[in-house]
Amino acid sequence: MDIPYTVAARPDTGLNNGKIGIWLFLASEVMLFGALFATYIMLRVGAESWPRGDEYLNVWWAMTNTFVLIGSSVTMVMAWASLMKKNFRAFRLFMGITILCGLGFMVIKYIEYSAKFEHHYYPSTNTFLAIYFTLTGLHGLHVLGGMVVNAYLWGPGAKLWKTDPQWFTNRVEHSGLFWHFVDLVWIFLFPILYLL
């Protein structure tokens, strides 16, 4: 039995099921990160003193990562636009760059984490580092998850383009929504953790 409304919009919602699904998932993600942001506020407001992020963290690496992630959001949306214009080669190029940007982000995060561990800064060192590792670790897992899905759509999953291009385009759009959300979370994490 085929899954209904993967391409056509449901008459009652005006949306295909995939789109409703990804937005409901993103709503749950907002609450997940919201709980952690609330935790950050509670810890910071309740602390007698709170270090500036730049006392422990490298702002320049984080700024580079912000540029990388913003760039990946642009290429992600360009990948979707390429499919809308029936240009599969351009999709492959832009999606490939998006995946590489995700990889670049993770490499920089690895360098950052390694530097912290070399200085014996661990989540157990103090409250600031605990919330730093929790928030950036969870965010990093999301980047990794997004990369896996994007890599699938770039590689084996792209077979769908030949049989049902609109369904494939929808999948790329939904994957893109997740990727932009990950970018959006980082846009807030960067100033909160590194600059304030």
Next chain:
Amino acid sequence: MEHSHADIDRHVKRYLIVGAALYVLTIVTVAAWRLHLSTGAAIALALAIALVKGSLVAAVFMHLISEKKLIYWTLVITVLFFFVLLLLPLFTNLDPVSL
């Protein structure tokens, strides 16, 4: 949702402009950090810029500027509970009960 090639080209132009704006706003954020403002002013400024950047991503990249009502309602409810979640710890600080 049907899009002509001309529509998509217009979208692409918008994506590139927003991408450039996000880069500029990131530079502004870091420049503001270099000014070493007071904590209150730094938090207000950094969060205001982040809010503008986040809104651009949501509105343009995530196409929220032209979405269906169901998505808007889902997000309105989510944002409402998100702020409740953010305010809860602040309310605990206002708790008049002392031990």
